[in-house]
Amino acid sequence: MTKTITQAELRNGSAGVMDALEAGDDFIITRNGHPVGELRPVRAKRDITTADLKARFARFAAAGTAVEERAEIDAAFGEDRLDD
The missing domain is CATH 3.40.1620 (YefM-like fold)
Structure with a gap:
């Protein structure tokens, strides 16, 4: 609240x-x-294993170009960027 x-x-x-x-x-x-x-309270961070990270990011490996990879990442995480 x-x-x-x-x-x-x-x-x-x-x-x-x-x-x-x-x-x-x-x-x-x-x-x-x-x-x-x-x-606001600090949210507890989870410990994530290397295997978990690899599984989460495996779908990005299929992108053929940097532009396609960036589009995949933006779709998954949002388009907030600091240096556009």
Whole structure:
């Protein structure tokens, strides 16, 4: 559940915010009534074996060109890029 709290509530109630984060709550932090940031719990990362990774990426090996490979990767993971 996302809660909206002010900068002062974050500062004065940080222990409670931390407890809520551990319980899975998300927060939008506001300053002067305007949203300025988000706090959300860190999601646990899974340990993935090499065999799992190879299986996940095996379908990309079938792409014939770099352009086809990129299209396959974009289709699987989305098109977010930093340097377009």
